[in-house]
Amino acid sequence: MLRLKPGFQVLASHAGFRARGLTTVNASRSLRRAAAALLLGGTSTALAAYFLLPDISRGAPTCDNIPLSPSHFTPAKLVSSTITSSGTKILTLAIPPELLPEEGDLFAPIWSVFIKDDDIQVERPYTPLDGVDENGNMKFWIKRYQHGEVSRWLHSKQVGDTIEIRGPLKTWSWKDDAWDEIILISGGTGITPFYQLLRTVSSGNSSFQGRITLLHSSKTLSELPPHDILDPLLNFARHNPEKFRLKFFVDSFGETKGQSSMDLEVHKGSIGKESIRSALHSVSWFPWWRGLFSQDSDVSDRKILFLVCGPEKMVEAIAGPYGRNYSQGPVGGVLQSLGYKSRQVWKL
Structure with a gap:
């Protein structure tokens, strides 16, 4: 155990499918070829569905004139970006106060929002540290991961950039x-x-x-x-x-x-x-x-x-x-x- 005294700075759905085939002792070679063709076609269809069909982040619209909601993305402005360690940042996003929804149960702890990477249309959930204030500010502590598309994209953004968010959603x-x-x-x-x-x-x-x-x-x-x-x-x-x-x-x-x-x-x-x-x-x-x-x-x-x-x-x-x-x-x-x-x- 180490006690740090003053003098230390803390830097801080994949489409899967199962092909079922009928086996018979005296199956002809043409039947086996037909089955193989069907299997290949099924595989291609499943892969196409996985890679090409839109997910919720691609389908949700962006709205800048109605309150923040899980059903759509709302443009937010990056107003602060502070490095806290070699791989982490504190980012503060702000949405116009008039776009804040009625509190109710929406902001009951614990809740998060989805942030979308506009370049590749992928979203990930992040938790605002202090929730949201009356001015629409949300503060996030975000780590940049080597294979994390959205986290790397967020770390590249500059103050003044627009970032789209969707939510709030109850985490627990x-x-x-x-x-x-x-x-x-x-x-x-x-x-x-x-x-x-x-x-x-x-x-x-x-x-x-x-x-x-x-x-x-x-x-x-x-x-x-x-x-x-x-x-x-x-x-x-x-x-x-x-x-x-x-x-x-x-x-x-x-x-x-x-x-x-x-x-x-x-x-x-x-x-x-x-x-x-x-x-x-x-x-x-x-x-x-x-x-x-x-x-x-x-x-x-x-x-x-x-x-x-x-x-x-x-x-x-x-x-x-x-x-x-x-x-x-x-x-x-x-x-x-x-x-x-x-x-x-x-x-x-």
Whole structure:
């Protein structure tokens, strides 16, 4: 474990098909040739459907005179672009305030918008850190991935450029009174939906009375979240230790540079069974005797929720792989070994 004192700067549907053929002992050669031709034609049709048919991003129109909606794209202006590490940026988009929809449930945490790469007509979901303000500003922490078309395109944009967005769309339905304790486990930019949720809880716009723990992992110190994300979270934890706590994990400490205005507790290693157990069975949060029976108690009866968001390999190790088409799939990994059930685990 490393505690960083002041003096450290955190830089922060594929068309698949199955060809079925009829086999017969005395099938003629011409019949086999015909079947082969049909199979080839079917394959060509399936591939053509996959590559040529429009997806929702190609079909959704762009509208600049009606409120933001999941049914169409709305032009937004890039008003700020700040490098936070060698591969990440904080980008701020703004839409005209008159195009903001009525709040209602649309902006209930956790929500996201789709951003479209105009060059190749591909869209990807991104989570606005602080939601949207009265001026239509949305701030995003975005990592550039080598094979991420939209993220590379976004990193190339300049202040003043127009970027089309579609949404808002609920990522997960929040209920104030459904859980006594929530464990947030994130990696990399997977912290963004949790930051959005925690900003809502800390702002007083939620009646949630339980406890929240955030366990976040990055590859190196320089890839930890930037101050725009860290500082509000650290302030919330410092002033509400009974309600919120957080721990950071890195694969490598590497070199430390710059300055930091706050202490930051960072542990070397990945988030695993012991770190999750520690978060759940903290002496400061639970009666001393609960830990004695925790190994034998049925954890599936407890009102605990795990939200997991990050790289697929991390999500798989913690909560099991996603199901088909990124459905939830069964609980696996560390959380399965600890006895938690599907109703207690959600993969973002």
